[in-house]
Amino acid sequence: MVVFSRSATTTTTTTTTYTRHNLIRQTKTCVGNNNSLCYSATKKAPPQRILGGARGSRVILAASPPTEDALVATDPLTKQDLVDYLASGCKPKDKWRIGTEHEKFGFEFGTLRPMKYDQIAELLNGIAERFDWDKVMEGDKIIGLKQGKQSISLEPGGQFELSGAPLETLHQTCAEVNLHLYQVKAVAEEMGIGFLGIGFQPKWGIKDIPIMPKGRYDIMRNYMPKVGSLGLDMMFRTCTVQVNLDFSSEADMIRKFRAGLALQPIATALFANSPFKEGKPNGFFSMRSHIWTDTDKDRTGMLPFVFDDSFGFQQYVDYALDVPMYFVYRKHRYIDCTGKTFRDFLAGRLPCIPGELPTLNDWENHLTTIFPEVRLKRYLEMRGADGGPWRRLCALPAFWVGLLYDEVSLQSVLDMTADWTPEERQMLRNKVPVTGLKTPFRDGLLKHVAEDVLKLAKDGLERRGFKESGFLNEVAEVVRTGVTPAERLLELYHGKWEQSVDHVYEELLY
16 A cells, blocks of 8 residues: 655655556545545555556656656555556456557657757647647756646657557557647748657767757766667667557456567568668667667566566566666656666665665656567557658557457457477567568568468458558558568669658658
């Protein structure tokens, strides 16, 4: 049991108990500046959605710094509390939603250089004032915006991220993306700023990328070179699109987790869109995906233990407890706790804050610093795709919704992949960034598997009954030809573009 009161936006004190399936709130609590959302005594609260991005710190809404002062532990957390926290994400099928996130590179039209922080601040302020978003500050710096259940946040190198609201249909998702891009462009174009939909920074080196004024990124920037050779590239030069999806039970979570991990390399291939580095081809179709293989092996990868018979919420908690921490957030600042584990924290053995015990907020924050190909929080995140142009931003959630939100398609995926070995799954994860759909697999190519998978996704969407299958058209062409988006860019580079990568800023401009 944890007692907390949320400063600034919450009045009175609430007692919250995480049971296996629900949050139970006792006493009356009102959330929001106008007290518009209140829970009365001993009532199940509506499921909260915490939409998190690849590297962001999300508490309620994506851009906010952690709210450590809002959660004060009265009794020490147990491992079962951490398990119950994950299990509290279970919800019935009629409550399943689609949460889409995407990142993009801002650049100056005249020079193609990345946006500087002062330009980003001007852009954020302009969007806030023109379109009625609330500003999110860290100290005296604006670092994001929020509006309802949507938020805009900044990745370490200024990548501009929309974390969308949890929505019911892909039509709503695509409308949200389109509205966001309209708002961003309306302000950015007046500033001479454009946005590029690609998975890896095509032209500029790390030294050319501005650093965002967010405390957690200072800690990560210092730690990354100690644990891998490509972590700084991940932070400063990559963009992704991902979808967050719900589950109804522990068994449903396990099935979706396994299907998501097995097929993640296919998503990587279909959306491969990062073939350039510092103005030249980099040897990969998805440089972004490859970068994760040498970022930090303690917190990335294909998680073979998910396929163990014993897997469930408890096993994921055991894994996360032993992933080294980055930080603890106390008194409005980030404290470097790198190299220590949450298991140490649970026992009160963190040298960075001696004797202190964690809260559920600390656990929530820690879960956002784990980066496998599929990530479990109170929902599942599909994390294998490169960022891309707007027409592909709607295709990525369509692909996964068709596969995972339809029972027939999900079971077909599990049957199809049941005899894939851990070695085969890892081989696909390693080779797809280089060879895409042309990766050999068993007696054929990955393209042939992708054809079957795409049909399952399309059938699954059609059975949902919302006329959503058209959102797959963008990837259907990739599957039909076996040619990834990256290969098309390389063809342009060696042909029409006469080996100048600058043209990609026009080709993939939002």
